[in-house]
Amino acid sequence: MAHVSLKDVAARSGVSFQTASKVLNGKGTVAAETRQRILGAAEELGYVPNALARGLLSRRTRTIGVVASDFSDTVLSQVVVGVEREARRHGHGVIIGSVDPEGSDGVRSLHALIERRVDGIVTVAPKLEGDRAFGALLRGPIAAVSTHRVAGGGVSVVEPDDAGAASLATRHLAALGHRRIGTITGRGDRRASHARVAGYRRALAETGIPFDPDLVEEGDWEPEGGYQAGHRLLDRAPDLSAVFVQNDPMAAGLLAALHDRGRRVPADCAVVGCDNLTLAARTIPPLTTVAIPLVETGEIAARLLVGVVEERAAGRTPEPRRLVLPVGLVYRASSGTPAPGTPAAPRNVAGTGAASARRPLP
Amino acid sequence: MAHVSLKDVAARSGVSFQTASKVLNGKGTVAAETRQRILGAAEELGYVPNALARGLLSRRTRTIGVVASDFSDTVLSQVVVGVEREARRHGHGVIIGSVDPEGSDGVRSLHALIERRVDGIVTVAPKLEGDRAFGALLRGPIAAVSTHRVAGGGVSVVEPDDAGAASLATRHLAALGHRRIGTITGRGDRRASHARVAGYRRALAETGIPFDPDLVEEGDWEPEGGYQAGHRLLDRAPDLSAVFVQNDPMAAGLLAALHDRGRRVPADCAVVGCDNLTLAARTIPPLTTVAIPLVETGEIAARLLVGVVEERAAGRTPEPRRLVLPVGLVYRASSGTPAPGTPAAPRNVAGTGAASARRPLP
DNA sequence: TTTCGGAAGGCGAAGCTTCGCCGGAGCTCG
DNA sequence: CGAGCTCCGGCGAAGCTTCGCCTTCCGAAA
Numbered sequence: 001m002a003h004v005s006l007k008d009v010a011a012r013s014g015v016s017f018q019t020a021s022k023v024l025n026g027k028g029t030v031a032a033e034t035r036q037r038i039l040g041a042a043e044e045l046g047y048v049p050n051a052l053a054r055g056l057l058s059r060r061t062r063t064i065g066v067v068a069s070d071f072s073d074t075v076l077s078q079v080v081v082g083v084e085r086e087a088r089r090h091g092h093g094v095i096i097g098s099v100d101p102e103g104s105d106g107v108r109s110l111h112a113l114i115e116r117r118v119d120g121i122v123t124v125a126p127k128l129e130g131d132r133a134f135g136a137l138l139r140g141p142i143a144a145v146s147t148h149r150v151a152g153g154g155v156s157v158v159e160p161d162d163a164g165a166a167s168l169a170t171r172h173l174a175a176l177g178h179r180r181i182g183t184i185t186g187r188g189d190r191r192a193s194h195a196r197v198a199g200y201r202r203a204l205a206e207t208g209i210p211f212d213p214d215l216v217e218e219g220d221w222e223p224e225g226g227y228q229a230g231h232r233l234l235d236r237a238p239d240l241s242a243v244f245v246q247n248d249p250m251a252a253g254l255l256a257a258l259h260d261r262g263r264r265v266p267a268d269c270a271v272v273g274c275d276n277l278t279l280a281a282r283t284i285p286p287l288t289t290v291a292i293p294l295v296e297t298g299e300i301a302a303r304l305l306v307g308v309v310e311e312r313a314a315g316r317t318p319e320p321r322r323l324v325l326p327v328g329l330v331y332r333a334s335s336g337t338p339a340p341g342t343p344a345a346p347r348n349v350a351g352t353g354a355a356s357a358r359r360p361l362p
Numbered sequence: 363m364a365h366v367s368l369k370d371v372a373a374r375s376g377v378s379f380q381t382a383s384k385v386l387n388g389k390g391t392v393a394a395e396t397r398q399r400i401l402g403a404a405e406e407l408g409y410v411p412n413a414l415a416r417g418l419l420s421r422r423t424r425t426i427g428v429v430a431s432d433f434s435d436t437v438l439s440q441v442v443v444g445v446e447r448e449a450r451r452h453g454h455g456v457i458i459g460s461v462d463p464e465g466s467d468g469v470r471s472l473h474a475l476i477e478r479r480v481d482g483i484v485t486v487a488p489k490l491e492g493d494r495a496f497g498a499l500l501r502g503p504i505a506a507v508s509t510h511r512v513a514g515g516g517v518s519v520v521e522p523d524d525a526g527a528a529s530l531a532t533r534h535l536a537a538l539g540h541r542r543i544g545t546i547t548g549r550g551d552r553r554a555s556h557a558r559v560a561g562y563r564r565a566l567a568e569t570g571i572p573f574d575p576d577l578v579e580e581g582d583w584e585p586e587g588g589y590q591a592g593h594r595l596l597d598r599a600p601d602l603s604a605v606f607v608q609n610d611p612m613a614a615g616l617l618a619a620l621h622d623r624g625r626r627v628p629a630d631c632a633v634v635g636c637d638n639l640t641l642a643a644r645t646i647p648p649l650t651t652v653a654i655p656l657v658e659t660g661e662i663a664a665r666l667l668v669g670v671v672e673e674r675a676a677g678r679t680p681e682p683r684r685l686v687l688p689v690g691l692v693y694r695a696s697s698g699t700p701a702p703g704t705p706a707a708p709r710n711v712a713g714t715g716a717a718s719a720r721r722p723l724p
Numbered sequence: 725t726t727t728c729g730g731a732a733g734g735c736g737a738a739g740c741t742t743c744g745c746c747g748g749a750g751c752t753c754g
Numbered sequence: 755c756g757a758g759c760t761c762c763g764g765c766g767a768a769g770c771t772t773c774g775c776c777t778t779c780c781g782a783a784a
Contacts, residue, residue, distance in 0.1 A: 002421075002503045003479070005740060016764050021742065029761060046502075051477040052423070053740035056414045056769050059364075063457070063478070072443040072657075074436060081434040084460050093474055095425070095457040098446050112455055115413040116425070117365070140408075141364045223644035249641060256644040279611060282585035282618040284646050295434075367770060378734050383772065391731060415770035418739050 004045045012041040024049070055117060060313070063093045064120050064305060065113035069103055069127040071096070073221075075247070075275060075294060079124045079147055082298020090306050092119070103127035106134040114142060120305045123147065124298070126190040143312055145305040147297050149191050156308065158301040158323045162192045165290040165327040166199030167206075169244045169272040172288070172329055174207040176336060178242035178270060182215035184229045184254060186246045193218075196246050196274070215240065219250045226250025230257030242270040242335075248277045248289055255283055255334070266336035276330050288335035291328045300325070366407045374403040386411070417479060422675070425455045426482050426667060427475035431465055431489040433458070435583075437609070437637060437656060441486045441509055444660020452668050454481070465489035468496040476504060482667045485509065486660070488552040505674055507667040509659050511553045518670065520663040520685045524554045527652040527689040528561030529568075531606045531634040534650070534691055536569040538698060540604035540632060544577035546591045546616060548608045555580075558608050558636070577602065581612045588612025592619030604632040604697075610639045610651055617645055617696070628698030638692050650697035653690045662687070 006024070010017035015034060022028035023038040024047075030038075041047075055061035064087050071077050084094045095116060097109035106128040113121055120143035128134045128148075135151035138144040145156045166183075173181050183200050186193040197216065204211050217233045219225035226245060230253060233240060245251035251273030255265060263269050265285055273280055276291035300323060311318045368386070372379035377396060384390035385400040386409075392400075403409075417423035426449050433439050446456045457478060459471035468490040475483055482505035490496045490510075497513035500506040507518045528545075535543050545562050548555040559578065566573050579595045581587035588607060592615060595602060607613035613635030617627060625631050627647055635642055635651035642649040662685060673680045 007740080017740085018742080018765075019763055021740095022763085025742080027742090028763085031762060034762080048473060048476050050418070050479060050740050052414045052418045052479050053769090054742075056412070056418060056740080056771090057742055059769080061414070070443075071433070071446065072436075072440050074434075077439045078434050081432075081460075084433065084458060088460065093457060093459070093478060095455060096446060097455070098443075098450065111410060114410050116455060117412060117414050222640050224640065227644050252641060253644045256646050256648075259646045278584050278586065279614060279641065282589050282615045284618050284621045286618075369770080379770085380735075380772080381733050383770095384733085387772080389772090390733085393732060396732080412770050415739090416772075418741095418770080419772050421739080 003050070004047045005050065006047070009038060009042045009045055009047050012045065013037040059117075060119055061093075061117050062091060063095055063116070063118050064122060064302065065095050065097055065110075065116070065118035067097045067099065067106065067109055067113070067121060067123045067125050067128070069099045069125040070101075071098060074249070074277060075221075075292075076124050076126075078294035079298040079301075082295035082300075083122050083124070083302045084298075085295070086299040086302035087306075090302075092306070099125055099127060103131070106131050107137060110134065110137050118142070120144060120309045122298070122301050122305055123150070126192065129191050130189075143305060143308040145301045145308065147301050154320055156304055156320045156322070158297055158304060158325070160292045160294070160297055160325045161327050162195035163199030163202065164324075165274055165292060166196035166244060166246070167203040168199075168327065168329050169274065169288075169290050170200045170203035171207060172335065173242040173244065173270055173272060174203065174209060176242070176270065179209055180212075180215065180237065180239050180241050181209065182217070182233050182237060182240050182243045184217050184219045184226055184233065184243060184245045184250055186219060186221045186250075188218055193246060200244060212237075219246070219253075221247055221250060223249045223253035223256070226253025227257045228253075230254040231261075234258075234261060234263075240269060242272075244272045244274075246274050248273040248275045248280045248283075248287060251287055251289070251334075252279065252283050255285075255287075259284075265334055270336050271334040272329075273334075280330070281332070283334070285333035288332045289330050291330050293325050293327070297325055365412070366409045367412070368409070371400060371404045371407055371409050374407065375399040421479075422481055423455075423479050424453060425457055425478070425480050426484060426664065427457050427459055427472075427478070427480035429459045429461065429468065429471055429475070429483060429485045429487050429490070431461045431487040432463075433460060436611070436639060437583075437654075438486050438488075440656035441660040441663075444657035444662075445484050445486070445664045446660075447657070448661040448664035449668075452664075454668070461487055461489060465493070468493050469499060472496065472499050480504070482506060482671045484660070484663050484667055485512070488554060491553050492551075505667060505670040507663045507670065509663050516682055518666055518682045518684070520659055520666060520687070522654045522656070522659055522687045523689050524557035525561030525564065526686075527636055527654060528558035528606060528608070529565040530561075530689065530691050531636065531650075531652050532562045532565035533569060534697065535604040535606065535632055535634060536565065536571060538604070538632065541571055542574075542577065542599065542601050542603050543571065544579070544595050544599060544602050544605045546579050546581045546588055546595065546605060546607045546612055548581060548583045548612070550580055555608060562606060574599075581608070581615075583609055583612060585611045585615035585618070588615025589619045590615075592616035593623075596620075596623060596625075602631060604634075606634045606636075608636050610635040610637045610642045610645075610649060613649055613651070613696075614641065614645050617647075617649075621646075627696050632698050633696040634691075635696075642692070643694070645696070647695035650694045651692050653692050655687050655689070659687055 006017045010020040020038050023035050087094050097113045123146040126148045132151045139154045217229040219229040273287045273289035276289045280287040280289045368379045372382040382400050385397050449456050459475045485508040488510045494513045501516045579591040581591040635649045638651045638653035642651045
């Protein structure tokens with residue numbers, strides 16, 4: 001009684017259930033009058049097709065799985081939003097498989113998705129970057145695209161240009177004349193942290209500034225971590241004149257630490273954040289930051305995945321690809337760029353790479 | 363070839379697929395040796411049961427659907443995290459059905475979930491509070507719990523005490539001696555905004571402060587909206603001495619507006635936010651705010667839903683319930699409470715209602 | 725020897741769709 | 755007037771699992 005089946009509709013309209021199926025799917029050739037009768041019955045009864053049965057037969061569920069390590073994380077959840085949005089455009093549903101805080105059950109989570117016969121999987125799980133069993137499963141029969149490094153490789157990856165983001169920010173600070181540029185990183189267990197440190201070091205090298213390990217502090221991606229790391233950094237290197245912070249919430253924490261110590265921003269210390277969250281426009285002072293195409297990362301990953309699913313359905317096995325999405329700097333007051341009174345609205349001026357993200361996928 | 367079926371496992375171990383099923387489900391009585399052979403074959407072949415077929419037969423998919431209007435919203439995504447976490451504890455998967463930004467396709471989204479035969483649905487979609495067709499569907503044969511008001515009622519609701527939150531914050535400000543207390547609301551299309559205004563007015567009435575409509579401004583839940591609303595408020599009521607802001611990001615925006623105008627916080631104007639996001643601990647100054655049990659809201663909604671699903675499976679029809687979760691005030695510097703140098707760590711001192719959220723559901 | 729009981733495992737059906745194929749009715753064309 | 759075609763709709767099967775029931779076999783008790 002809970003659910004109305006095709007048979008119920010057929011019984012009510014006096015035809016076989018196969019005929020009802022034809023009508024409801026617009027296939028075959030059915031008399032106009034019968035068709036109306038069936039459509040009417042379906043409407044009256046509130047018939048909703050059973051995707052389980054359909055998927056069982058067609059071997060396609062029009063569902064993609066998303067493995068994310070933390071949906072409440074602002075950054076990851078934006079990527080997930082992108083995936084979901086693009087999936088919906090393709091008429092696909094999304095089923096989520098989250099991972100416990102320790103990231104120890106990536107494989108279990110993946111199995112739960114495979115059991116439900118998802119057509120493909122997008123992983124948004126930096127915590128699982130090092131999980132070899134997880135990586136192996138991703139290389140298995142079911143199509144997968146990751147937005148982060150996969151242990152063992154062999155899986156298509158779509159990711160923002162982390163190194164480029166750090167490099168962009170650091171070169172910006174160097175161009176403003178800063179020579180003592182510190183950095184606050186995210187957690188060390190995430191590869192993006194290392195990529196961003198690498199970009200920071202590359203920019204230093206390119207601008208002839210010596211790298212000083214004392215100017216690097218690790219945070220936890222949260223405001224509190226940025227605050228604490230900021231204090232440590234200022235204790236150790238009082239001559240610091242600028243900091244690149246690996247995300248905006250930590251940058252907000254650094255602003256608080258600088259404020260507590262009576263150091264003006266940007267006069268005494270310039271700050272550049274990363275991610276361009278909505279918050280960044282209204283910190284005190286407004287935060288110069290690097291815009292990362294988070295939603296786009298998810299969208300492109302989903303689009304790529306749908307493509308791979310098609311390819312595989314057609315019997316082909318496309319090569320794994322790697323797409324790196326360009327990022328752009330958003331100039332605001334915290335790095336000292338705009339004249340006083342300049343509006344704090346985003347304004348991209350420099351970016352990395354070509355706008356490859358805009359290019360339709362081949 | 364993509365997926366291994368029970369038949370494949372059975373063929374490899376020389377038994378009928380029904381026997382293989384018995385072994386894999388630990389039912390029936392099978393010789394130890396045969397059992398080992400089947401288990402071995404399943405392992406070798408990498409057999410993963412097909413949840414579609416299982417769900418088709420058992421009429422239960424162990425999957426719950428979540429309809430959320432915006433997964434990238436910090437507040438909503440925390441609720442979703444709670445739902446997901448609790449669902450996982452019960453061995454359920456979660457499938458998401460998001461709604462477009464206009465909130466016009468709630469019914470379509472719900473249909474997509476019903477098609478996939480979810481066991482129940484949790485809605486985290488304040489945008490759909492007024493959608494009558496959506497509400498009607500929620501009262502239908504499939505179990506549902508909402509974390510927001512449902513048009514037409516008749517559906518169990520779990521929600522934080524919005525009115526209590528506003529009342530708590532406002533009474534706090536009144537107790538500090540403020541008489542000109544303004545408020546910045548969220549978008550008017552969300553019921554929580556109205557509930558919080560109601561709580562604010564109730565607190566004013568209780569403390570003998572006249573309500574002044576000039577002291578109410580509408581924001582958009584985002585920092586920028588808080589910033590703009592703050593300026594409008596200060597233009598209109600320069601004698602304002604305190605503001606309750608309906609969420610923390612807008613409060614951050616208000617802090618920026620006050621800073622731009624050279625008004626010190628809390629000396630010239632006290633500020634209290636809402637939601638207790640991690641950011642609130644490190645704004646300048648740290649933000650007094652109301653802690654809302656967001657994750658818990660999701661968890662409890664999911665737990666309640668699972669209970670309803672069980673009840674219905676047993677043929678009973680439980681009465682819709684309404685749970686209101688208590689909230690608590692977190693004192694920090696922006697309201698002027700702590701002495702200088704007091705650590706900004708959360709410290710709950712006052713809350714609404716009993717700790718009913720902790721009580722196990724009957 | 726007969727009978728009973730339990731262990732082991734096979735068989736058929738159901739759950740809901742979709743797809744390919746077939747048969748009958750009515751019509752057109754030669 | 756019969757051959758052949760189109761239109762309409764039914765039938766059977768498949769897709770993967772679970773469940774209830776049945777058969778076979780073997781040892782033990784009567």
